[in-house]
Amino acid sequence: MTTPDLHDELDGEFARAGHSSNLVNVAPRHLGSWRFNDEPRTLRIAGVREFNRNLFEMLDQAETPAEAADAFENYVHAAFNIDPEQRDRSGARRRFRSSYMRLLRGWGYDANSPEGAVIKGWVESRFGLLPTHHKQQMNAASVDAWTTYVAEKMSTRFHDNSIYAQLDLLYEFCQWRMRRFVPGKTHVTLFRGTNECDDANLVQRIDRRTVVMRFNNVVSFTEDRDTAGCFGDHILEARVPAVKILFFNTLLPHHPLKAEGEYLVIGGEYRVVASYH
Incomplete structure (x- = not known):
């Protein structure tokens, strides 16, 4: 059995539309098209709400956006053991645990940073859409660019703390927040x-x-x-x-x-x- 060449796998329609499947309920080809934007459908990342029922029960009790944000941050920081000061109880420095906030900080500094690659990798994994740019334009011929992107998106310094699961919750919280406090806004x-x-x-x-x-x-x-x-x-x-x-x-x-x-x-x-x- 031969392994397909990266150039062959990225060629043609696959490079334009993305993967053949994803973790939401809309095919990548349609999700990535402008036609979807005209008539969007609700998107849910499979399993996120089911495995985090306590979070969404807490959110449903929030009466203001501020209360909802506080509930979200408390839940995520507890679930993933995220300490803003990255210290243990004795005050000694401990090993850094990656967090969604660190990714946002890296993205804000440079969308082509390693943190940016992780966010692009999460979108690829959950929504099935391939990136078109990371440090340079990416197409079927840019094998070196794809190699760099894959190495950065899978870096162990970001994947020591279920970073994709954190981004899953960030997305689902964002969607919950908009439906709850701005209902009907499409x-x-x-x-x-x-x-x-x-x-x-x-x-x-x-x-x-x-x-x-x-x-x-x-x-x-x-x-x-x-x-x-x-x-x-x-x-x-x-x-x-x-x-x-x-x-x-x-x-x-x-x-x-x-x-x-x-x-x-x-x-x-x-x-x-x-x-x-």
């Missing part, structure tokens, strides 16, 4: 600044300003157009399905992504309106 208008409006990520041109673009499997947006303008001369406006949001600025009281009002969004194809800042 989409959020978000903005992204860029200087790279080239044809590499262009899927379809609809009219002079409206295009379908293929984004990375996880991508940053902001809710503020002026903030987006700080990151590039071209402003992309997207109507993002709420079910594709992993994290947003007011989800938790303290986090490293506050400065830009950042949203972390599951990527794929998006219909966007492009304008010049």
